Amino acid sequence: MKHDTKIVKAGRNAKWTKGVVNPAITRASTVVFDTVAEMNHAVANRHNQTMVYGRRGTTTAFAFSEAMTELEGGAGCALYPSGTAAITNAILAFIQQGDHILMVDTAYEPTRDYCDKILAKIGVSTTYYDPMIGAGIEALIQDNTRIVFLESPGSITMEVQDVPSISAVAHKHGCIVMLDNTWGAGINFKPFDYGVDISVQAATKYIVGHSDVMLGTATAVEKHWPQLRDYSYLMGQCTSPDDLYLALRGIRTLVVRLKQHQQSAITVATWLTARPEVAKILHPAFASCPGHEFFKRDFSGSNGLFSFVLNCGNKVALTAFLDGLEHFKLGYSWGGFESLILGFSNVNSIRSATSFDCEFPLIRLHIGLEDVEDLISDLESGFERFNKVLAEG
Numbered sequence: 235m236k237h238d239t240k241i242v243k244a245g246r247n248a249k250w251t252k253g254v255v256n257p258a259i260t261r262a263s264t265v266v267f268d269t270v271a272e273m274n275h276a277v278a279n280r281h282n283q284t285m286v287y288g289r290r291g292t293t294t295a296f297a298f299s300e301a302m303t304e305l306e307g308g309a310g311c312a313l314y315p316s317g318t319a320a321i322t323n324a325i326l327a328f329i330q331q332g333d334h335i336l337m338v339d340t341a342y343e344p345t346r347d348y349c350d351k352i353l354a355k356i357g358v359s360t361t362y363y364d365p366m367i368g369a370g371i372e373a374l375i376q377d378n379t380r381i382v383f384l385e386s387p388g389s390i391t392m393e394v395q396d397v398p399s400i401s402a403v404a405h406k407h408g409c410i411v412m413l414d415n416t417w418g419a420g421i422n423f424k425p426f427d428y429g430v431d432i433s434v435q436a437a438t439k440y441i442v443g444h445s446d447v448m449l450g451t452a453t454a455v456e457k458h459w460p461q462l463r464d465y466s467y468l469m470g471q472c473t474s475p476d477d478l479y480l481a482l483r484g485i486r487t488l489v490v491r492l493k494q495h496q497q498s499a500i501t502v503a504t505w506l507t508a509r510p511e512v513a514k515i516l517h518p519a520f521a522s523c524p525g526h527e528f529f530k531r532d533f534s535g536s537n538g539l540f541s542f543v544l545n546c547g548n549k550v551a552l553t554a555f556l557d558g559l560e561h562f563k564l565g566y567s568w569g570g571f572e573s574l575i576l577g578f579s580n581v582n583s584i585r586s587a588t589s590f591d592c593e594f595p596l597i598r599l600h601i602g603l604e605d606v607e608d609l610i611s612d613l614e615s616g617f618e619r620f621n622k623v624l625a626e627g
């Protein structure tokens with residue numbers, strides 16, 4: 235089945251829709267039974283989409299979890315109240331004191347903070363690795379390495395990883411391969427075709443797609459699914475059926491939204507390549523992006539998120555660029571229908587194994603669904619303010 239058809243059907247099992255188009259919002263803490271036999275039957279089927287207690291999920295959770303498994307692949311999908319909770323709990327499910335994990339140097343900042351502040355405290359050590367390491371990761375694997383964690387493309391600087399090469403080496407040494415697949419959104423990258431064991435997403439971003447819900451997912455291959463599911467339950471992870479309903483609604487338009495985000499982002503990035511102030515476009519579909527060859531090999535498309543590096547400027551000029559934009563708002567997120575922008579005067583503070591050559595500011599854009607001409611003229615006005623500060627400086 236093609237993606238466009240799959241997203242229309244995903245999770246719309248008659249068991250959850252009960253004769254209407256969308257799965258019902260089933261709000262519950264308590265699930266009630268009339269007889270001991272019925273209760274025992276529910277408990278025996280608790281891993282088989284049967285309601286037992288609200289924390290284990292109601293039919294709305296079953297519908298969304300099934301939909302995500304259909305999109306990502308794998309044997310099952312555990313749900314969390316945020317993408318960060320999905321990452322931290324997926325890792326926690328598979329480690330014990332004395333273990334070691336390999337974490338990509340370009341991981342989302344809270345993922346790094348979890349390794350440095352929480353895993354370190356419970357006796358699990360982390361080595362950060364160069365996102366472009368490929369099969370060379372073998373040299374970093376220790377006897378106690380349990381998890382190799384990837385995020386592709388990397389946060390902020392967008393390096394695309396050689397996922398199959400890293401996965402093959404990790405598996406040779408008995409490690410579990412986890413990937414933050416938020417950028418791929420379950421559509422543009424198929425993690426389980428490239429050796430990933432557990433794929434995590436901040437559904438907060440493109441799955442929900444409307445900037446109004448926090449939600450995380452972790453989808454696992456058969457071998458690891460029971461452990462992921464059980465630890466998620468043990469940690470008390472549960473999600474609101476109202477939020478899950480919005481996520482299910484978001485999925486229905488995921489492919490058309492991504493196509494428009496992709497097209498507009500490529501138009502803006504192409505326009506930026508001709509700007510005299512731009513040194514480099516960090517967009518996986520552009521040859522200037524590290525790992526572009528892996529993007530071409532492994533991805534079926536891109537989306538609205540990319541960065542670019544300037545060849546001049548300073549903090550004051552960057553601030554002048556960012557202040558006064560009409561359509562791009564400053565915001566720590568992406569994946570919604572609206573355009574967002576972030577400026578960085580130094581990204582080296584959020585990496586340790588590699589250093590990013592950035593004498594001048596870096597800007598990250600999320601290209602929303604506004605008219606692309608409006609977005610370009612907004613950025614043009616930003617460059618005018620930027621250049622005015624430099625000329626006066």
Ligand SMILES: *Cc1c(COP(=O)(O)O)cnc(C)c1O
Nearest residue numbers: 316317318342414416436438449
């Ligand atoms: C936003 C994001 C997360 C975290 O998701 P939250 O829902 O905000 O906790 C994780 N990984 C990536 C790549 C993200 O962009």
